[in-house]
Amino acid sequence: GQAGAGGSVNWLVPLPLFVGAAVGAVYVRRHPGERRAEPRTVFTTAEEAAFVRKRARAAELLPELGLLIAEAPVALPGGTPGMERALDAYAAAGTVLDGARDLADLAGVVALVEEGTAPIRAAMNAARPSRRRLLWRRSVPAQPHTPLTCFFNPFHGLATAGEVSWRMLGRRDLLTVAVCAECAAALAARRTPQSLTVRHEGRLVPYYEVPPEQSLWAATGYGSLTGGPLAPPVNRGDFRRAAEQR
Ligand SMILES: [Zn+2]
Incomplete structure (x- = not known):
């Protein structure tokens, strides 16, 4: 359509300031000085090492997303809702990183960073004049689909193979x-995919076998089971509430 930068000029100047302040506020909140020790499930040395390593990597993703948000071309079709979703995801990723106690939580950080990155990337792609868009004059969707990371393990990356039907061991219902x-290849070959495991009641189990009231990730399948973004439940306090049940 006729959507475009023309009508958005009014908030071209103040929005970057607002974004800078919001990112800054989240950053300051996330670094209050001394970190209080969280009670932890007993881990083996190898699990502890994997957690520390992955936590350090997850912590690096946050400022990367903050920078991307601060530099985003906001005066674009769909710029404002996209920016809100990115900021929501950024805040939620910070909350989860601060309260992270196992790999499932760190996988949540990865999924939330993807969720925050997608609307910014979409805005950047929309800003770039592409030959295809000039030829076809396709309108850019204002609400790009929330990207999903792999249900079995968000560390695998984005769910590029799309949706598949799958039955959890010992359950009747077929999940999408x-x-x-x-x-996808593992499932096609009737092998069990390499699931993200967590320690639950002393045993290593796939994260989705933890009771959903004790894990936001089991409850949502990192977005696969709810079909919606992860930031809103985290920002409503669902992550902290579930962690308190563990
Ligand atoms: Zn996978």
Whole structure:
């Protein structure tokens, strides 16, 4: 359509200031000085090492997303809702990182960073004049689809193979989950995909076998089971409430 930068000029100047302030506020809140020790499930040394390593990597993703948000071309079709979703996801990723106690939580950070990155990337792609768009004059969707990371393990990356039907061991109902290419190939070959495991009641189990009231990730399948973004439930306090049940 006729959507475009023309009508958005009014908030071209103040929005970057607002974004800068919001990112800054989240950053300051996330670094209050001394971090209080969270009670932890007993881990083996190897699990502890994997957690520390992945936590450090997850912590690096946050400022990367903050920078992307601060530099985003906001005066674009769909710019404002996209920016809100990105900021929501950024805040939620910070909350989850601060309260992270296992790999499932860190996978949540990865999923939320993807959720925040997608609307910014979409805005950037929309800003770039492409030959295809000039030829076809396709309108840019104002609400790009929330990207899903692989249901079985968000560390696998985005669910590029799309949705597949899958039955959880010992359950009757068939679920629709979004998966990466590797997990799709495993399912096609009737092998069990490499699921993200967590320690629950002393045993390593796939994260989705934890009772949903004790894990936002089991409850949502990182977005696969709810079909919606993860930031709103985290920002409503669902992540903290579930962690308190563990
Ligand atoms: Zn996968």
